Amino acid sequence: ARSIDLAVIPGDGIGPEVVAEGLKVLSAVLPGDIKLETTAYDLGARRWHATGETLPDADLERLKAHDAILLGAIGDPSVPSGVLERGLLLKLRFAFDHYVNLRPSRLFPNTATPLAGRPDIDFVVVREGTEGLYVGNGGSMRTGTPAEVATEVSINTAYGVERVVRDAFERAAARPARKLTLVHKNNVLVHAGHLWKNTVDRIAQEYPQVSTDYLHVDAATIFFVTQPERFDVIVTDNLFGDILTDLAAAVTGGIGLAASGNINPAGTFPSMFEPVHGSAPDIAGTGKADPTATVLSVALLLRHLGHEAEAVRIEDAVSADLAERDAATPRTTAQIGDALAARVAG
Amino acid sequence: ARSIDLAVIPGDGIGPEVVAEGLKVLSAVLPGDIKLETTAYDLGARRWHATGETLPDADLERLKAHDAILLGAIGDPSVPSGVLERGLLLKLRFAFDHYVNLRPSRLFPNTATPLAGRPDIDFVVVREGTEGLYVGNGGSMRTGTPAEVATEVSINTAYGVERVVRDAFERAAARPARKLTLVHKNNVLVHAGHLWKNTVDRIAQEYPQVSTDYLHVDAATIFFVTQPERFDVIVTDNLFGDILTDLAAAVTGGIGLAASGNINPAGTFPSMFEPVHGSAPDIAGTGKADPTATVLSVALLLRHLGHEAEAVRIEDAVSADLAERDAATPRTTAQIGDALAARVAG
Numbered sequence: 055a056r057s058i059d060l061a062v063i064p065g066d067g068i069g070p071e072v073v074a075e076g077l078k079v080l081s082a083v084l085p086g087d088i089k090l091e092t093t094a095y096d097l098g099a100r101r102w103h104a105t106g107e108t109l110p111d112a113d114l115e116r117l118k119a120h121d122a123i124l125l126g127a128i129g130d131p132s133v134p135s136g137v138l139e140r141g142l143l144l145k146l147r148f149a150f151d152h153y154v155n156l157r158p159s160r161l162f163p164n165t166a167t168p169l170a171g172r173p174d175i176d177f178v179v180v181r182e183g184t185e186g187l188y189v190g191n192g193g194s195m196r197t198g199t200p201a202e203v204a205t206e207v208s209i210n211t212a213y214g215v216e217r218v219v220r221d222a223f224e225r226a227a228a229r230p231a232r233k234l235t236l237v238h239k240n241n242v243l244v245h246a247g248h249l250w251k252n253t254v255d256r257i258a259q260e261y262p263q264v265s266t267d268y269l270h271v272d273a274a275t276i277f278f279v280t281q282p283e284r285f286d287v288i289v290t291d292n293l294f295g296d297i298l299t300d301l302a303a304a305v306t307g308g309i310g311l312a313a314s315g316n317i318n319p320a321g322t323f324p325s326m327f328e329p330v331h332g333s334a335p336d337i338a339g340t341g342k343a344d345p346t347a348t349v350l351s352v353a354l355l356l357r358h359l360g361h362e363a364e365a366v367r368i369e370d371a372v373s374a375d376l377a378e379r380d381a382a383t384p385r386t387t388a389q390i391g392d393a394l395a396a397r398v399a400g
Numbered sequence: 401a402r403s404i405d406l407a408v409i410p411g412d413g414i415g416p417e418v419v420a421e422g423l424k425v426l427s428a429v430l431p432g433d434i435k436l437e438t439t440a441y442d443l444g445a446r447r448w449h450a451t452g453e454t455l456p457d458a459d460l461e462r463l464k465a466h467d468a469i470l471l472g473a474i475g476d477p478s479v480p481s482g483v484l485e486r487g488l489l490l491k492l493r494f495a496f497d498h499y500v501n502l503r504p505s506r507l508f509p510n511t512a513t514p515l516a517g518r519p520d521i522d523f524v525v526v527r528e529g530t531e532g533l534y535v536g537n538g539g540s541m542r543t544g545t546p547a548e549v550a551t552e553v554s555i556n557t558a559y560g561v562e563r564v565v566r567d568a569f570e571r572a573a574a575r576p577a578r579k580l581t582l583v584h585k586n587n588v589l590v591h592a593g594h595l596w597k598n599t600v601d602r603i604a605q606e607y608p609q610v611s612t613d614y615l616h617v618d619a620a621t622i623f624f625v626t627q628p629e630r631f632d633v634i635v636t637d638n639l640f641g642d643i644l645t646d647l648a649a650a651v652t653g654g655i656g657l658a659a660s661g662n663i664n665p666a667g668t669f670p671s672m673f674e675p676v677h678g679s680a681p682d683i684a685g686t687g688k689a690d691p692t693a694t695v696l697s698v699a700l701l702l703r704h705l706g707h708e709a710e711a712v713r714i715e716d717a718v719s720a721d722l723a724e725r726d727a728a729t730p731r732t733t734a735q736i737g738d739a740l741a742a743r744v745a746g
């Protein structure tokens with residue numbers, strides 16, 4: 055498309071700051087003949103305090119019309135835990151059927167990793183985004199009494215598992231290593247685990263060129279720190295994917311570099327791109343936030359919309375910028391954004 | 401007690417090999433006036449293949465009479481995933497109400513860690529052992545069809561959460577740092593998360609000397625690799641505890657050193673001690689298994705039975721042995737066991 059109609063949800067804490075830099079880089083990378091139109095949505099803690107709303111139907115309806123959504127971060131200590139997460143962020147993922155939560159992990163040269171030996175890390179986690187323990191199917195009875203019972207139900211469907219597993223196989227088939235690892239806990243969660251494992255084994259027949267592997271989630275965390283180079287594409291459920299991708303971010307230079315896309319591959323609804331990090335209220339307004347994760351999320355956004363060349367330009371710019379970073383002279387959020395914008399334009 | 405009546409479940413793979421060394425060290429450390437009696441139970445893959453049984457009522461009944469249980473490892477690729485885990489290991493944990501799954505993590509000097517900078521790690525995870533997603537409350541319908549739905553239910557009770565939280569506060573109060581971190585995911589699993597968070601906040605009033613902290617499980621994995629020295633006592637649910645303790649083992653020198661106790665603090669049923677690692681069928685019979693995790697589990701066993709001095713002797717012996725280990729000249733399972741036995745006896 056020769057135009058991009060983008061919804062922007064800056065959100066809370068450092069969200070607006072990193073989104074500003076993401077948009078700066080996006081404007082800089084787009085050729086003159088691609089028109090960029092952005093519409094900001096006031097959603098998050100401020101809106102909730104002002105009106106009690108998290109994501110009203112009217113906003114959801116308007117959001118549907120855009121080509122894609124760029125989101126900064128959601129969450130503030132002044133709002134009870136879960137209100138904005140369930141009422142806004144997860145509501146968007148579910149309403150727009152973002153069943154592929156795509157989270158690439160790569161250890162860029164010259165970036166800090168807590169791992170000795172700097173392993174060669176380059177994998178992508180395909181996290182299911184619309185099922186599992188995230189469905190919001192739980193409750194409690196006798197709440198607040200010594201007889202309270204609280205439940206959380208993980209719901210997994212063949213429909214939901216098969217589509218994300220197919221997506222993961224497609225991605226694995228397109229990568230040089232062509233390897234897909236399923237992560238679950240099928241020795242304990244036998245019913246959901248059986249569905250996931252059987253689905254992978256069945257679809258694997260259609261992808262003889264892709265090798266497959268299975269790991270329990272606990273064992274997977276071990277390999278993330280001892281042998282992360284063994285991974286290529288990982289497919290896993292919503293909760294395991296949440297846990298593993300924070301760990302992946304930590305070993306590849308930190309949450310300041312981790313990008314993600316909440317993707318609706320069919321294009322029925324707009325996909326949504328966001329840094330993996332949260333709103334970090336403790337550093338909001340200080341200029342310390344690293345906008346790189348948001349900038350890399352913009353690259354995923356461009357790729358999703360078919361602008362592959364521009365996506366690569368951004369990723370190359372980030373690579374080059376990181377290679378020249380000097381930890382001793384930190385830059386502000388805006389300075390990093392400026393540097394990246396200059397690189398992609400140049 | 402001046403005698404120990406121990407049930408031993410060697411189990412599968414390297415289980416029998418590491419248990420033999422654990423018993424060797426146990427015999428060596430006990431003073432002459434403490435009588436040790438052991439009874440071996442044939443449970444695991446062999447038994448299941450031979451009889452179809454995982455843990456018959458008769459065995460469960462006999463096991464009840466012992467002072468404690470030492471378990472090697474359970475699991476074999478020839479048995480469908482989940483059969484031995486649910487039918488034997490978890491059945492024991494649930495039947496004997498092992499609600500405190502105690503997993504200490506310490507980076508001993510001279511041991512390999514994948515982390516650069518060798519942080520000072522010394523924390524203990526108190527993992528709930530009888531609730532959550534491990535209750536086996538799940539199922540599937542239209543199994544094997546494109547319309548399959550598979551569920552797993554996490555059940556959490558005030559009764560179950562409070563008792564393990566109390567245990568964790570007691571442990572935190574007895575340690576120098578006196579810090580307790582609750583790990584959960586209360587922004588998504590709001591019902592279970594609310595129960596856990598409220599329970600910790602309430603019991604905290606009774607322990608003003610203990611400082612408390614809360615982390616989402618995804619964020620906790622980040623700190624495990626970037627700042628593990630921040631943890632003292634961690635309390636968490638069954639599944640999060642499973643995941644975090646494998647990661648903890650990985651950063652503190654590997655699963656070959658990670659000990660655990662499945663504890664029934666009331667003493668209603670025997671507690672069970674086991675290495676965190678699995679049966680590792682790939683190295684069974686090669687003499688490559690490190691029995692140290694089992695030996696450290698024996699130390700936890702002795703401490704639980706009131707033999708604190710002997711527990712410390714074992715832990716000091718392991719420390720001293722690790723300090724002198726030379727990665728270039730690996731020893732066999734039995735050689736490590738011999739060396740540790742010699743140290744504790746000497």
Ligand SMILES: CC(C)[C@H](C(=O)O)[C@@H](O)C(=O)O
Nearest residue numbers: 139143144296330587588618
């Ligand atoms: C904020 C929270 C609901 C969210 C999640 O758990 O998915 C976040 O951790 C993430 O990974 O995007």
Ligand SMILES: CC(C)[C@H](C(=O)O)[C@@H](O)C(=O)O
Nearest residue numbers: 241242272485489490642676
């Ligand atoms: C074997 C498996 C059932 C077990 C668990 O998940 O508890 C193991 O991983 C552990 O941590 O002891």
